[in-house]
Amino acid sequence: MSSTLLRTVPALRGAIRVSGATKPAAALASTSFVRGKATLPDLSYDYGALEPHISGKIMELHHKKHHQTYVTGLNGALTTIAEAESKGDFTKAASVAPLLNFHGGGHLNHSLFWENLAPASRDGGGEPDGALKKAINEDFGSFDAFRKQMNTSLAGIQGSGWAWLVKDNQSGTLGLVTRANQDPVTGQYSPLLGIDAWEHAYYLQYENRKAEYFEAIWNVINWKTVASRFEKA
Amino acid sequence: MELHHSKHHQTYVTNLNRALESHHAAILANDIAAQIALQPVIKFNGGGHINHALFWQNLAPESDEGAKPDAAPSLVAEITKRWGSVDKFKENFSSALLGIQGSGWGWLVKEEGEGAGALRIITTQNQDPVFSGEVPIIGVDMWEHAYYLQYLNGKASYVENIWNVINWKTAEQRFLAGRADVLKGLEL
Structure with missing residues (x-):
């Protein structure tokens, strides 16, 4: 996971910690905002590097515009929460929860997504090997069966959302989950591979031929x- | 407009018809579980059909x-x-x-x-x-x-x-x- 994402963590903690209200209001708001400001992560490849599978135009808009909007929205939500917290207005802070979930989830999901993609000429494509391959075979039967199930999950999403290969933190097994809109994968599951639907x-x-995108x-x-996430999870 | 109407709306209609056929068969077979399983598909595609049909009707060329x-x-x-x-x-x-x-x-x-x-x-x-x-x-x-x-x-x-x-x-x-x-x- 990138350092960009980690930098948002203190702010999230600060935002949900309600006992810190003894600090001077302005100082609290500004420190937790500056310290926890989310930023748009750089990509490790060019916008056009995933062509012909994903066009450079899509990648550029998706990263520079859509992801940036989530980053901006997340910072805005964190600021509102910090300000509300400093005034002891916890009702107001709580009312921001849907925006925090949406924009925070959008930031997290896209950051994970960029990192689990790579140009076909470099690390992109093919099949996993080692422990990850073994786990996929055990839990899905085969790599092909896993791919098919993932594509069925993606095609079955009604509206906007994501499909994820996850590790169940309790059983240690792999599974597939879908999430609506920008709901992040949290709690019982560790996200290993996300596909934006x-x-x-x-x-x-x-255009409307989304099955072709899910193939490509x-x-x-x-x-x-994905393998390194699997090992760390 | 063309893609939206001839592709997207058509997909909702096609999938709705298919789901309703399956639903009909499930009723004849008295298969309650299958009928319940079809509800979300019917709601999604039926809603998609109704929503788009209403949408086209509540749009008009600017010159009208x-x-x-x-x-x-x-x-x-x-x-x-x-x-x-x-x-x-x-x-x-x-x-x-x-x-x-x-x-x-x-x-x-x-x-x-x-x-x-x-x-x-x-x-x-x-x-x-x-x-x-x-x-x-x-x-x-x-x-x-x-x-x-x-x-x-x-x-x-x-x-x-x-x-x-x-x-x-x-x-x-x-x-x-x-x-x-x-x-x-x-x-x-």
């Missing part, structure tokens, strides 16, 4: 990233 | 007489009573549209039954249809497929411009009618 992720290139994206999945 | 609020005298009177002016109403409707998280729709609806005639702005997720007890008057599609090819991520511009092609004449007819009349003609 929002229309903005494919529409300029694939396997050419640019970064299994190195 | 019906594309101006003047074409809806009684509706505008009620809007003015509720929001102060048509502009204020548009402002409220637009901000509701831009507040939708993910895919969904915004609707101007009229209450039926208790509180009949009262206007409200509501938003619905994905393809959820407007609930019973409410008459849909103006619907705006906020799925990305409704605007992305032209406006990209600039959905505020889409929302601003859609007011130029709202069919106020249809809106007036729906406002004066009941829910059953509005939904009439949407049979498959």
Whole structure:
């Protein structure tokens, strides 16, 4: 996970900690805001590097515009929460929860997504090996069966959302989950591989033919990233 | 418009017909579990069909007489009573549209039954249809497929411009009618 994401953690903690209200109001608001400001992470490849599977135009808009909007929205929500907290207005702070979930989830999901993609000429595509391969075979039967199930999950999303390969933290097994809109994968599951099924992720290139996008994206999945998440989870 | 109508709307119709056929077979087989399992598919695709059918009807070319609020005298009177002016109403409707998280729709609806005639702005997720007890008057599609090819991520511009092609004449007819009349003609 990138340092960008980690930098948001103190602010999230600060935002939900209500006992810190003894500090001077302004100082609290400004420190937790500055310290926890989320920023748009850089990509480790060019916008056009995932072509022809995902167009450069899609990647540029998706990263520079859509992801940036979530970053801005997250920082705005954190500021509102910090200000409300400093005034002891916890009703107001709580009312921001849906925005925090949406924009915070959007920031987290996209940051994970960029990292689990790679150009087909570099680490993208192919199949996983080692422990991850073994786990996929055990829990899905085969890599092909896993891919098929993931694509069925993606196709079954009604509206905007994501599908994820996850590790169940209790059983240690792999599974598939879908999330509506920008709801993040948290709690019982660790996200290993995420695929964005929002229309903005494919529409300029694939229009209504989303099944083609779900096929093509396997050419640019970064299994190195997925394997390293699997080992750390 | 072409993709939206000939591809997206068609997909909802196709999948709705398929789900209804399966549902019919499940009823004949007295298979309750299968009937229940089909409910979300019917709701999603049935909602997609109804929502889009209503949407096409409440749009009109900008040059049409019906594309101006003047074409809806009684509706505008009620809007003015509720929001102060048509502009204020548009402002409220637009901000509701831009507040939708993910895919969904915004609707101007009229209450039926208790509180009949009262206007409200509501938003619905994905393809959820407007609930019973409410008459849909103006619907705006906020799925990305409704605007992305032209406006990209600039959905505020889409929302601003859609007011130029709202069919106020249809809106007036729906406002004066009941829910059953509005939904009439949407049979498959």
